[in-house]
Amino acid sequence: MAATLKQKIADVFDESGCDKNLAKSAHERKKGCAKQLQPGAAAGGCAFDGAKIALQPIADVAHLVHGPIACEGSSWDNRSSASSGPQLYRTSFTTDINELDVIYGGEKRLYRSIREVIEKYDPPAVFVYQTCVTALIGDDIEAVCKAAGAKFGKPVIPVNAPGFAGAKNLGNKLGAEALLDYVIGTEEPAFTTAYDVNIIGEYNVSGELWQVKPLLDALGIRILSCISGDARYKEVASSHRAKAAMMVCSKSMINVARKMEDRYGIPFFEGSFYGISDMSDALRNLSRLLVDRGAGADLIERTEALIGAEEARAWSRIKAYTPRLAGKRVLLITGGVKSWSVVSALQEAGMEVAGTSVKKSTKEDKERIKEIMGDDAHMIDDMVPREMYAMLRDAKADIMLSGGRSQFVALKARMPWLDINQERHYAYAGYEGMVDLVREIDRTLSNPVWAQVRRPAPWDVAGPLGAKTLGFPAAASAS
């Protein structure tokens, strides 16, 4: 690995804005936060995947993957990050290197590829992604990007996050580093206002940003740049002029938020758009930071008024589902932070949380869950699919909310399931999102299909010849 990349990874791991990192001893900190992956028992994406997730939502840019076909060929156009305009980010570009490139080096092919992309598609910038094989053979993508950028008069941004550098989360951060090193602060916005903010670490999955943006619009808060959901290159390049920033949970882009604070004095807070109280807190924090930096003091009052109106509207809409959802038991398997924000909405609709995963939760998260759910909170540290399957089959829960990975565990147990992870196709952000989530739960739970698919075959009940008249079709009319 290039020394610069090694340095970068050490730097990313030693994140002064991360309280988890600060809590470690100097020795532990040096080891970084990469968990050693278990061969034969690992799941999840690589660093390249993470970098692509973090940057691909920049919609008008050409994203060029330098590597053999598996990296891009298996993964393109499969992320549901939405764009309100340009679609170039959904066009796939890869050098698709062959055996000869591996032997002689792929730099020339990369250079020619950048030229072809610029000549044919004329994007405002090209992002070049490093991968394992091209990193291993020593292709210097920084040098190629620099030469191509100078020759073609366009920003050509190297994203040095080869898959074998680590896991997805590290890739998120390395992708973000490319923005800090080569993009942010390189252009100026057409105009600025006292109400300009950056939203950092929000990828506009299924258009979730658009569930939040109307709230900001109503308050007169302008998203100078969302990094990187529905973003344009120029917005990101001029994002250093924002007055305040919100870092959207999960810490995936904490380095961007913290370094923009260091470099440009943009204060930030960590918040989430998931859950009603979280959404309100996010609005409050944004307003407070903006007022601190010179926005009109009335913003705080207006924010509270908007929160009041929207919370009441959301709660009343959720409450309407109580008669249908009261007493239903939910198994919630998701990344830690989101758990408790969803739990309160589920409870408002009268549902019980049969269990929630705390695998990725911090100590505070767990305290919070206890606070909301009471002492008998059923926290699950780590659950293998077989146990999940058994729990569902034995009907200890009525529905499971989880990521796509465990979808088939639920469906094979003939249990209702909802996707609440990042690959989902429904938007669950903001006040609207929570109402939608409860509506989706109701739609799923009340579907008569569950009664159908759980019906035993009549011959399993009555014997092969159906000697007795029960079962079919008499049982059908009885049920």
Place this chain on the structure above:
Amino acid sequence: MARIIESKKSCTVNPLKMSQPLGSSYAFLGMDACMPVMHGSQGCTSFGLVLLVRHFREAIPLQTTAMNEVTTILGGYENIEKAVLNIHKRANPRLIGICSTGLTETKGDDVDGFLRLIREKHPELDSMAIVYVSTPDYAGAFQDGYAKTVTALVQELATPTDVRLANVVNVLPGSHLTPGDIEELREIIEAFDLMPVFLPDHSGSLDGHIPNEFTPTTLGGTPIEAVRNLGNARATLAIGEQMRSAAIEIEMRTGVPYHLFDRLLGLEASDRLIQTLSRIAGVAVPHKCRRQRSQLIDAMMDAHFMIGGKKIAIGAEPDMLYGVGQFLHEMGAQLVACVTTTHSPVLERLNCDEVMIGDLEDLEQRATDCDLLVTHAHGRQAAGRLGIPLHRVGIPCFDRLGNAHDVSVGYRGTRNVAFQIGNIFLAHGHAHRPDEWPLPAASLAAASLGSEATACESGGCACEAA
């Protein structure tokens, strides 16, 4: 005779091709109680897994040796050992299928050597088969990785035998066949009182059924014993040119002769299968098949009205391209643009001028004048830009349900395809407009006998140009 040309571009835009390790993993997924493993960084597995999950809407068992930078440089022995032990402990499969990736091939890991050492060191693994295939993703494509894997399974597992069972036939379905195709073939073959043994058999593992238990490995598919006993069969039927090497391997190891079918889509192609089965079994063609043949003929005549004369653009792996392309040609369509992923002897036999080894950008550029795009789901953007319908074939197809059950082999399968494509043209019929047939200036001038005023008032004419 088609000319084969390769794209001269440096940058692939909108890839048609998928990788060898993914094709290899897919082949292993047709084995029973199997855990496929990609020897590479965890992203290789994760991407492939997501792609297959989205296509089949099923849980996909697929593991990784989780290589990182240091283990890559030092060599992957320990990672393979750990992976094999971990999988043995956690999932206890009967077969572990390991395929390499570009990363470990660039380093040059000697996996065969690693496995010998692991075998010596861990006798507790003796009851578990391990098959390794070299599948760098900087060479070849999905169907190459698939074919190599089936060949490797035969090499590793099939044993010579003196037993010959008169009613057993081996069937090697190419990667372009669906679980539904395999099921259909089984029915056809059983109609001749023959017993087919499929290698691999996705109709058992990826046909979307509800098992009674949850297992971390594949559930259903070709059992290991069936591969060991391939030599018992009367004959081997290889479906698709890609399966030739595996069929030859069976013949060399066990003496079972093979019949190769370069496609099973089309009337003539299906006739060849039925006739061969009838000869092997020594029984007359059953009534069911005769009836289906007659239905197909009727379907082809019904559909030729819509398909005849249409200009088609196809992007698919060689065997898929050959099957769909030849059938559409037989239905009177014109193959205007053909793009594929890798070399194959079938390409030059295709009824078109030129076949390009390229990507979906090449296909899109060649398809500007076409009426229908035929490729996998990634063609959706191109079809949208071209304003023509997309008929989805192959993997991945992440935006339609029921991909496992699409049938396009034999009389019934061919009938399906004729109707599907005919229906697409019916749904996208061209409605005529009143100004669609303007007269040329010369005719207008002739009609007005030189008095331009009259011609102009009639509207929609080309008098300005005149």
